[in-house]
Amino acid sequence: MLKKASCKICRRLGQKVFLKGEKCLSPKCPFIKRPYAPGPKKKRTTGHLSEYGKQLREKQKIKFYYGLRETQFKNYVKDILKKRSKMSDSTQTLLKKLERRLDNVIFRLGFARSRAQARQMVSHSYFLVDGKPVNIPSFLVKPNMVISFKESKKTKTLIKNLSSLLKNYQPPQWLRLDKEKMEGHILSEPDASEMQDSDISAVFEFYAK
Structure with missing residues (x-):
């Protein structure tokens, strides 16, 4: 699923999602050397993302961070969306499920x-x-x-x-x-404060459409 393109994924998302273990923590990490999106310079942009673009980016961050296929991740989110009204914190519920x-x-x-x-x-x-x-x-x-x-x-x-x-x-x-x-x-349930820093509400909005 994530082989040669794994370093490009981090560069495209503008954030490390730690797909290559120790290499991601070393000075040789391509994201440190080239912290910008891959491709020709003239095609790179730092322009304003649409709301949909922001939601898509946050979804991709979490999905790649945990190494999940689209169907797997979508099922996790959809299941929580169905029960969201009965939950005190749907964001923590999703992150804890992924961590477990x-x-x-x-x-x-x-x-x-x-x-x-x-x-x-x-x-x-x-x-x-x-x-x-x-x-x-x-x-x-x-x-x-x-x-x-x-x-x-x-x-x-x-x-x-x-x-x-x-x-x-x-x-x-x-x-x-x-x-x-x-x-x-x-020892206990996962602590959400130790998890990936992402806008989970944007992920729910992406799949709620």
């Missing part, structure tokens, strides 16, 4: 360098949730759940790479990482 996806949690725990890699690892049955195998990236975790590696997947190479990757890593406050056991514990 198993592929995102694997990434947040530091077990993968990107959400794309995390999704692939989940699909290839690398993980157990409360001791049971789960290979569905969209599986939603809940507080008190424990995520661990399948013993058959804990190769020496994997453990060595993870030990180096996790040495100075701290996950978000709603997660606890046991670096010795290579386990993740879900």
Whole structure:
């Protein structure tokens, strides 16, 4: 889904959506070198976006940030729009649902360098949730759940790479990482303040039409 064009996506959106793991945090990140939209100079514009353009851009930011296909993301938003009148905060509901996806949690725990890699690892049955195998990236975790590696997947190479990757890593406050056991514990619901900075109301307006 997001291969060669991933760096161009960030440049087009005018904001990093962290599609390439560690590269996005390094000085070699193309967005740092060229923080403008790709394409010929004469075609670039910093002009005023229409309301629809703003809504589309915000939708794209969140969708690419979590690595979702259009249909997947649309279903999440549409489902919340149907129940919106019964919710105290639909924005937090959407963000928390996206954060609770198993592929995102694997990434947040530091077990993968990107959400794309995390999704692939989940699909290839690398993980157990409360001791049971789960290979569905969209599986939603809940507080008190424990995520661990399948013993058959804990190769020496994997453990060595993870030990180096996790040495100075701290996950978000709603997660606890046991670096010795290579386990993740879900402590609470996600904290919306730690999530992607986007105008979620514009996303709802985009799909409400």
